[in-house]
Amino acid sequence: MSRSRNYSAIKRQCEITGKLWEDPDFPAADQSLFYSKKLHKKFVWKRPKEINVNAKFVERGFERFDIKQGELGDCWLLAAVANLTLYEELLFTVVPRYQSFGEGYCGIFYFNFWQYGEWVEVCVDDRLPTVNGELVFMHSAEGNEFWSALLEKAYAKLCGSYENLQTGSASESMEDFTGGIAERFDLRDPKQASEITFMDIVRAVESRSLLCCSIDVWQRVLFVGLVKGHEYSITAVKRVNMPWSLGSKVVELIRLRNPWGEETEWNGPWSDRSKEWNWLTEQQKKDLDLTFASDGEFWMTFGDFKRYFERLEICHVCHFNDDNSTADPASVRGKCDELCERWRQQSFNGSWIKGKTAGGCGKDLITQCLLLFLESFARNPQFQFSVTRSECTAENDCSNCIIALMQKYRRRQHAESNRFLHIGFAVYKVDDAMLYNRVLDYQFFANHESASGSRAFINIRENCQRFRLEEGRYVVIPSTYDPDVEGEFLLRIYCKNPDAL
Structure with a gap:
C-alpha cells in the first residue's frame, strides 16, 4: 500500500517550514482523551524524544512482547495487535515500513486500517499522553520503542478518542487490521x-x-x-x-x-x-x-x-475480493478435506431509515415465535444472491455460506452502553423466479418460513453466521431488533463455490 497524498503533502510542508507537525484533527488536548469523566491526573503530551532521548520507532524488530497494556480498558485491541506481529505481511499493511525518528523525521506517522470494505490511511503526530514523564496507555516493553503507542493513538483517532477504545471485541480490531x-x-x-x-x-x-x-x-x-x-x-x-x-x-x-x-x-x-x-x-x-x-x-x-x-x-485473513474474484480461506471447522477452499464474496452497503427502511426484526429462529413487527418487516432492505452449486468435499453438514452484517460508525459515538444496536438477519429462499427480482412484500413473509439466519439479534459491531444452503435463489433481510432505529451497515456474503454467486 503506497503512501497517500495527504501524508506526503504534510511531510513536504513540514520539511519546508522546518516545524514538527501538530495534528489539528486530533489535538494534544483533553478532548482527545476522555469526554465522559473529569480527569484526575495531569496529562502532559510529549514527543518520544522528550520521553526517551534514544527513542526508536522500532527496536530489534516487531514482537508480540512489544505490547503492554496501560491504564485503558482496550485489551480487545492489544490482543489483536500482538497477533498482528506474528505475520509480517499483515503487520506492514497496518504499520508501513521505514518510519523512524531519524533522517526525514517531521513528527508525523501513518497507519492503515480497514473500514467497511476499504483501507483508509490515518496520520497522527507523535505527541503522546504521559503522566510523570511515562506513557499512560499502550507501550512497549522496550522503554525507547514507540510504534505500538503510536498505533494505538492512530486507532484512537479513527474511533474519535482514547475513551472510545474502552471495552470491545477482538473481532472488531482483528477485522480492522486485516479486512478479514x-x-x-x-x-x-x-x-x-x-x-x-x-x-x-x-x-x-x-x-x-x-x-x-x-x-x-x-x-x-x-x-x-x-x-x-x-x-x-x-x-x-x-x-x-x-x-x-x-x-x-x-x-x-x-x-x-x-x-x-x-x-x-x-x-x-x-x-x-x-x-x-x-x-x-x-x-x-x-x-x-x-x-x-x-x-x-x-x-x-x-x-x-x-x-x-x-x-x-477467529478472524479468517483471506484476501477476499468483490464480485467475480476468488480467494482461499481455510475453514475453521475443519470439516472439509481441503485446507484451502474457493470462496466468492458479494458486498452491499445500506441503511435503516426511520419510517422508510427501519422495519425491525422478523422471526426468532430459536423460539420459532410469530413474526414480530411483521407489518414493518417487509420495509427492511432486501439483498439477493444465488447458490448455484453447493456441494462440499466432505460431510453433508459442511457449511457453504457465511453472512456477516456489520453496523457502521457506531464506535465514534459518545454512548458506551448504547453504542451498538441489536442487529441480525433472516434468509429466505425464493422458489418462484418471478419473485426473485422483485421486492418481497408482507404477504410473502406471512406465508413463508425463513431458510436460515442469525442465531439472535446481538449488540456488537458485526453479527456473523455460517450455515449450509441448498442450491437456489435467496434474499437476505438485515435488520435491527426494534423498528424505526436508524443506522448504516455493510453486508458481506461468502459462498464456498467458485460460481456460487
Missing part, C-alpha cells in the same frame, strides 16, 4: 464447544488467521491466574509426544498471551516452570521456543483451554 471475516464461538454452548477441535485451531493458525479468546464477566483474576472479562491472544499451537515411560501419549498444547505483559499468567498444568516441562527433552523445548518470564505468555492444554475460556474469536 471474524467468527465468534461460545464455548459455553455444548454444541459449539464440541464442534471446535484442536485441529480446527491448528488449521486456523496454519492459514494465518488471527485468534483471540476471553472469559466473560467483569475483570477479576481467578485462582488459576486467568482474568475474567479480558482478551487473550492465541499465539501458537503444538502437539507434543510424551516419553514411553508416560505412555507415549500426545499432549495438545496451546500458547496464549495476556496483553498486560506481566506475571498474571495461568498457573495450572504446563504453566511456566510447572513439573510437566521436566518430561520433555531439550530439543522439544527448543521446538516450542520455550521461555519462562513474567511476560504474560504461557502454555496450557487444549482441554484446560476449553474448560476455562468461554469465547473464541
